[in-house]
Amino acid sequence: MQEPVVITRAAYLASAVRKDQYPEERRPAVAFIGRSNVGKSSLINSLTRIRQLARVSSKPGKTQTINFYEMLLRVDGGEERYPVHLVDLPGYGYAKAARDRRKTWAKFIEEYFLSAEELRFVCLLLDIRHTPMESDRRMFSWLVAHDIPVLVVATKADKIGKNERRAQIAAMQRALGVSELTILPYASPKNEGRLELLDVMKDYLIE
Template sequence: PEVVFIGRSNVGKSSLINSLTRIRGLARVSSQPGKTQTINFFELTAKLRDPESGEEQGRKDFYLVDLPGYGYAKTGKERRKIWKKFIDEYLLTSPRLQFLCQLIDIRHEPMASDVEMFQWLVEHHVPVLIVATKADKIGKNARQKNVAAIRRALGVKEISILPYSSVKNEGRSDLLDVIREILV
């Protein structure tokens, strides 16, 4: 099974993957937007535990998939078109895709490219979870306000949005719980 991460360039996809796996440097992190230029598959094994007893029920192999960022990237239009084509093709044809995490920077209202991507995912029936990254960079009150702004911008009142901080690992256990549920 595949759990996919997508978002604008520099939203923190690679940092989130490193935080989630606790493997520093697994996904290459850069301050330069557009560093990820291929679809990267990271094969992992999850320990599955009984929710009540906490006893291990077994293990399950799966992939975390890091996609190139959409929107701004220091590359030409032609290359961005090629990226879009192979990303769209992958999202529409992968039989193992379980769900997709769309990362949006919690500090800002979603950009047009974020809203377009979300609408495209919904239109094509790709199961999506919104992960609001960089949550450590704003206060608790601002988080609630900004999560509400993301909901409004996406036009879906009841959507779950998971605030996440790769620096402090906030939201990590919640995201791992969602992944475990999908794998069981």
């Protein structure tokens, strides 16, 4: 069966901590953000099917720059390749990072969100095993307040059973204050949720 969206190429492009370091080529972009150790790198590698594209670390706070990746998407079996950017943002909420380091991360993350005209939507990653923390709620509310489309992705869905999964998603919806909010469960080891996420990317990134 032909997948509706196929990533034909994915490669690291650039790292940045300032606007003048962003890639010169502006492409429709999706950004990924979440608390440290939420499974962001594993999800990116699962999505692109390139094992070491995003570096996975057992140590929280490893991503300290905005990392840009370029992907080529083929849609509905067509021949055209659509170039898009995937943007990996530093994890927030890492308590062991120095306060000035956390402020620096927050500053350039906010700068990216507010200045990147090519940004189409944000994937906010939350660990499905835990109720969203205050920092998660603040991030969600900030994105909504700034009219930035956000998809909540519940990572590590393979760690719990299906009944518990439904209960945790309901708890997330209550914590974020939106009972009808769509939350996408994702299990990186099984690529579960991958096709659904690609479908959302198609809707937002392909013009």
